[in-house]
Amino acid sequence: NAGVTQTPKFQVLKTGQSMTLQCAQDMNHEYMSWYRQDPGMGLRLIHYSVGAGITDQGEVPNGYNVSRSTTEDFPLRLLSAAPSQTSVYFCASSRTVGSGELFFGEGSRLTVL
């Protein structure tokens, strides 16, 4: 099992550009989520999904869109990138709701100029 796979690992964007961060998991996990990690801020929840076809907002959803058409994939879209979105993004999944055990990807470092 590859676990949780994120692509790309690094990306540089210009302000106003759009892009999609990909996240895939091969563990048949129902729950998937996106966090951003900023220096001195810890991890903050952007969006999450409890199953295919179901998504919801986390703590910092503005500027991001998600969809969950399959159990395996949970892409994060930046529609019009802003410098404030410069961050490290982590995708995480969980086998069962209530376990609290998140399996994380390696992270995607995004810089918006």
Added chain:
Amino acid sequence: AQRVTQPEKLLSVFKGAPVELKCNYSYSGSPELFWYVQYSRQRLQLLLRHISRESIKGFTADLNKGETSFHLKKPFAQEEDSAMYYCALSQGGSEKLVFGKGTKLTVNP
């Protein structure tokens, strides 16, 4: 609102010394708390959860509801314990974890 506070950004100890990483939380419901760890060049991973009351890699953490704390302790630190540690709170038993800002632990030889 749910909040997790880790008051120390950095913590440095010598090998063999006891270590305690502090975590305080604010939550109106019945909390579920976790410690996650990120070693250098590795993924963030679960270290332990309060519900299972287990000891992992010599670390233990006790939930103190009176003091709203969930401090992580180890009696004898090892160099391989050097890592970033995050305390996290589960909101209503869901997977929506609220993380603290993290404490970077350095264990010196």
